Amino acid sequence: MSKKEIIHLYKKVIEDLKFSIEKGDYKKGDLLPSENDLCKSYDTTRVTIRQALSSLANMGYITRRHGKGSIVSEPKTGLGILSVSGVTAGIGGQKLITTILDKPIKKDWPSNFFYHLDENAIKAGCIFFSRLRYINNIPVLYEETHITNIDLPRFSSRSLENRSLFKVLKEHYNIEVKEGEQKIWAILADKTISSLLNIKTTHPVVHMKRCLQTNVKGLNIYSSLYCNTEDHFLQDSF
């Protein structure tokens, strides 16, 4: 019954190093142990270690320098919403509070949904919820999320307040975002948005539509968000 998850070595190396960096064992500019040192530590070969390091470089945790080593990158600040990791991970030390405006409910897709849906997705319907995020008690970001309605036991009852949607999906359902795309506009806040973000209707906001594909076939996450960038900004690294 209990499916023994075999943990791949290169993934363990990734997790370990990521954890050490996030914990602060390695700080910005520090060198990670050399590939050969890591080989000894994990009793493996460079190919495996390099697979892990190249993945970390790709995720932005380190940059690699030929002849020098793996250098820990600057930790991301600002609203890291342009990255896959989501807002909760990106905001850094500031006080982030999330409120749920519409609790997750199963329903049909809206007519004229902003993304093309295939037959199976239409049949399945979706889970919808909306959240409003506060930074230092000021509403900054409003987000509407649609997820393809495949079987996610007890999803509706899980708390999405002050938690990353991505972490919930990963921890409880082993769902990971694999790829995605996003489109960005600058618009004036309409009545709804201006009242939610407590701004005037002449106030410009960033409007973003995202489609994220997961490792589960047919399970996509669509979100439409509005951000007041007066005191903050959206940030991305690559």
Added chain:
Amino acid sequence: MSKKEIIHLYKKVIEDLKFSIEKGDYKKGDLLPSENDLCKSYDTTRVTIRQALSSLANMGYITRRHGKGSIVSEPKTGLGILSVSGVTAGIGGQKLITTILDKPIKKDWPSNFFYHLDENAIKAGCIFFSRLRYINNIPVLYEETHITNIDLPRFSSRSLENRSLFKVLKEHYNIEVKEGEQKIWAILADKTISSLLNIKTTHPVVHMKRCLQTNVKGLNIYSSLYCNTEDHFLQDSF
């Protein structure tokens, strides 16, 4: 004198496949030749082929499916400005015209420059130019660029109109963008921007600041751009 550039096999595989995809030999949804087929074609081993394929997957050209193969991704449309490849590559089939407002000149960095500069960069000064980009004859995007002033022979005289800055840097100086970060705001157009983009001052625009690091130590590209997203949008894939 003529430095014989050795072309690495995995890079050749990347270039070949990228070219084939862009040319249309492989279309969206098609499968690339299997790893073993590519091994035979290039007389190499899977490790090398996989290095190339994983790089292509990372660049968004393909997605890989365990047990299935390498699937060609949807070609990017829209203003692909959030990706490293730049605007000229991202706009696809539409008519894109670029005009140079300020030709590249060497000068000191502006006081209160938006990014932190180290001593060497300050000493070196910068090259500055600004461009206005039209899509279907409508001004859409204004961009100011600062590049660290290291020796780039004849750079000022090279045409940046209708050409990607990135392609010029790559072809003539072998300079490639390695990593970077960008920050995004929605703002109202000020007098300068509104007259450049031919819009009212109450019109919202996307404002973006980017810092791109290159493979040349100390050579960074800083750009500050403003985009009218009324008829277009900024797009990014990952």
Added chain:
DNA sequence: AAACATTACTTGTATATACAAGATAACTTT
């Protein structure tokens, strides 16, 4: 016809090894 098993093909993970090439400090020569 439906369910199951086999088979062949795909990508994923991993070991072991070799040499090339960039970075840096120590050493040697001038």
Added chain:
DNA sequence: AAAGTTATCTTGTATATACAAGTAATGTTT
């Protein structure tokens, strides 16, 4: 003291191989 050389560290590229695991079509049994 300065310049050049060497040694040794680092990552980069590459070969050769093995088995695991996902996918899909085929064949077999029920």
